[in-house]
Amino acid sequence: MIKPELLAPAGNFEKLQAALIYGADAVYFGGKNFSLRAFGDNFTREEILKAVEFTHARGKKIYAAVNIFAHNADLNALADYLSFLAGAGVDAVLISDLGVLSLARETNLKIHVSTQANVTNSAAAKFFHELGASRIVLARELTREEILAIKNSCAAELEIFVHGAMCISYSGRCWLSKFLTGRDANSGACTHSCRWKYNLVEETRPNEFFPVGEDERGSYVMNSKDLCLLPHLDKVIQSGVASLKIEGRMKSVNYVAGVVKVYRAAIDSYFDNPNDFKIRDEWRAELDKVAHRPYTTGFFLGDGRSTEIYSTSKPSRASEFLGIVRAFDAATMTATIEQRGKFEVGQRVEFFQPHGKTFSQTITSMRDENDLEIFSAPHAQQLVKISVDEPAEIWSLMRS
Ligand code: SF4
Incomplete structure (x- = not known):
């Protein structure tokens, strides 16, 4: 069995350093434009060159997220940016939009299809592979059996999310933020409107708010829990995916270091002795120390029904x-x-x-x-x- 890559978010250069020093095999980042975290620190071209050098000096890999859905006005600058990334030596680009994919094919860049493309079946995975993608980041909304089936019918590498925040919609394919604030999740500017507290208002009484009271706990009706597949890491590894991804380019250095160290130790422990693999209390304790909402296994085990938290949208308080x-x-x-x-x-x-x-x-x-x-x-x-x-x-x- 091939040991999967542990892939960590790099919201800025310091987080990239933390991720690699604490055990990630690879990192992903966004440039100042064209990635889906418009309000993250993100990397200038100069910083990208420094990041590639730092990562490759440690024998690790670095991927650039270029996963916006582009408009015509973006295309010239996109082509220039992709050619810069190819020259900088990044190991792959993460792409959602077919137009961006076609531009990336004109470079020597490896192409990874972002989860934003919502690949949920073997036919889609095979099609992207035929178009030139070497890796597919699967949609989060898949069960273990579905992941296995795609793995068995598609030669492309597969990557899945194992940890971090989720969307109420298909990973960012959502219009809520754009509708309510003008900031578009599909261009990296999501305001996380799904986390807000909603009330009902009767139109002739604009200042009277009626709670959306499904029960006494509250009304955060669209607020997803955070994904954590650590308790099922053995099954995740046995599914044969090539890369295990941690979400969180906007998260802190403390978060990145803590989560990476836990998954590094757990993956290594599995490969040291697969027959005696146990989740250690210290790993769970560390994941509880970083800021997070209540954890869920999402769709991996097949139910996907306990993924919301209605009582609050605030993450737990982390260690300072x-x-x-x-x-x-x-x-x-x-x-x-x-x-x-x-x-x-x-x-x-x-x-x-x-x-x-x-x-x-x-x-x-x-x-x-x-x-x-x-x-x-x-x-x-x-x-x-x-x-x-x-x-x-x-x-x-x-x-x-
Ligand atoms: S508003 Fe929520 S569901 Fe929509 S893209 Fe943003 S985080 Fe995802």
């Missing part, structure tokens, strides 16, 4: 991300932290490491870059030295 370890001096047991959240002497923190075990301690002393004693670190990106109880790996995340 305080800083990144940029240097460690073993002689003095001092870690230099690049600050991201407020912290102070006396605070209890934990260090989440790329490879080693997570450890907790209380901050007993802090010094600034000039070695002056300080008691709190209020400035973003300030470098702060603190004494650590255990050796801390570079790129460990300090969290509350």
Whole structure:
């Protein structure tokens, strides 16, 4: 059985670094235009070149999302962008629109069909393969049996989502946001209108809101839970898909690092001993520490009915991300932290490491870059030295 690739979101260069350092085999990103996360940080051309270099230096792969549904006005700039991506050496482009696919075929780029194209059957997968796609990212709305059937009848590589947010509609093929706000999900500008709280209003009483009360829990009638296939990872791997994808280009560094490390450990553990594969409590605990809505297995097991959460649209509170370890001096047991959240002497923190075990301690002393004693670190990106109880790996995340 082939070990599937673990594919992680790279919303910006720092998240790309975190994803690769914490164990992803490949990352996907969007440029400033033409990807479906118009409000993410996204990558300039200069950053794309830097990202390709960083990724390839580690022997890993990098894919560019070019998955908007294009209009004629986009075509010239798209052709230019695709030719830039080919020259930059990205390993593949993710495409939904047949016009964009035809432009990509004029380059030497490998083509992956985005989940936005909603491939739900073998005929569609085979057709995209005939058109030149080497990989199909299947629609999230498929059962395990359907995935197996497509795998058995199509020579293209398959990729499926294993973790992250879902849409109430077929992955972004939705007009709700455009209708309510003018921002188009199909051009990467979704306002997540499905997560809003809706009421009924009678037209002659515009300021009176009547709850859409299916029951006493609330009225977030279109709010999807988050996908998590970790508990069924063995079945996912046995389905023979080539790539396991984590959603979340808009999510935090803490989220990317945490989720990637869990799936990395779980995939490796399965291949170390498939007959004795068990989901470890520490993996579940880590996935509970990142911001998320209640988890669901989505459509994978065939029911697809417990995918909504009606009572709130807010994700759970995550552990707070305080800083990144940029240097460690073993002689003095001092870690230099690049600050991201407020912290102070006396605070209890934990260090989440790329490879080693997570450890907790209380901050007993802090010094600034000039070695002056300080008691709190209020400035973003300030470098702060603190004494650590255990050796801390570079790129460990300090969290509350
Ligand atoms: S509004 Fe919701 S369902 Fe529609 S594209 Fe956005 S996230 Fe998906």
